[in-house]
Amino acid sequence: METNHEAQWVADRLATLEPHWSPDLALGRSLLASKLVKRHHSLTWIAVATATAAVCITLVAFPTTRALARQLCYRFILNRVEVVRLDLSRLPLQMQVTTDGLEQRAQDMEAAERKAGFKPYLPSVGVLHTNPEITITGPISVEQTIHVRDIESALVKAGASDIQVPSEWEGVQLRTQIGPMVELNYPDGVQIVQMRPIEVSVPFGFPLEQFAEVSFRSIGVSLWEARALAQRFAAHPAWLLDLPPDALVNIHEVSLQGGPAMLIEEIDGRGAVHRVSVVHSTSERMYSVSSGDRELSMKTADALP
């Protein structure tokens, strides 16, 4: 290693990255062998979308008095966003995710529009002064299958053994269509993500409100809280951001010119805010704007149509 002080200073910092684990050769060879036969796409991002869909599905319900269309599947659109302090990734649902492609770069906004199938919006002139890197993701289709036994097991683990899961739920499939999503990344760290509202379809007549309540209970929400949440979302279907209770965030409701929004401040280990996101939606678009600065995030979000 280098001997001078500055080189040592750099070496000391890089030394902190030394992994504290040992690679598993047998596992690696097994993985290699499987990929030699059939290469799998990385599931990292897909897992995110999967969890997202779980949020959509579980927390969406609609009034039982609503007149339902005479069709096999009832389809509805989510264009409203809310936050819950829960970890919905624990929902006991079998999920299958398919996509036409995870990420595509676009040279300009016209190319982005062609790839995404909708016209992405930029903030008003004068708000951001550089050109963004543009990426299009999805669309992503998520199919979730209910298995009664899985839900019952989760309920038992959560101490909610008072609940009976209807046997006719077995095999019911719930489908969600997400995106395409257009992501604009600016050199100064500002990121704008936008997409059309999420579309959800469920079998005609499926009791989503009841299902939502059972799902909440399966991840440990109390009876009355689960019921209240389910009823609330039955009245106002929404797509939820789930923030686990141990997440270090501050959440504020703020007002943009176009309506209410949520401002989410991420807190680092030293208690400082290091990222600020503004999440809002319109009838035709869902947005997330984030940066390292609250005012900049707000100003940028306000400059979107």
Place this chain on the structure above:
Amino acid sequence: MSEPTETEVSNAEGLDVIFRAHYGRIARVIGRVIQDQDRAEELAVEVFLKWWRNPQAHGEHAEGWLYRTAAREALDELRRQTRRCRFERLFSFVRDSPKTPEHLYAVNAEQLRVRSVLRALSRRHAELLLLRSHGFSYQQIAVCLAVSPEYVGSLIKRAQDAFRREYLKRYGNES
């Protein structure tokens, strides 16, 4: 992905040999940049698959190619993670965040800083520092990065200067 071609099959033994010889170190090179062991190992396997499918990388330069590719894969993944992490705020706000109190409060702040600085450096500087910190000699680095050995020392010095400048710009002298 289609089935391996005959040529690929004939190289399978060679792949196994080189995999056994270098997998551990490749995974750890990537693991310096990518915190998650599973992902680091997955990327390491991808490096070998790329090598296997690229006949031009075979032969005497195989080892250098593997480590260069590993460093690039790791740094690319680091940048992707940053973008993805921001992106996930919309879809799964903290899904990728650590969940235990131990992770939440005791994740090595210095590691985060160093990774953040590596992400901000040029790819070449980051590659140099990554390989050097993993114990590679100047000669080995020269082979990996296809540069003349006589320049490696000065290249590393520049990379170290760039790292130190970026670190101090971001974090001052607090650590």
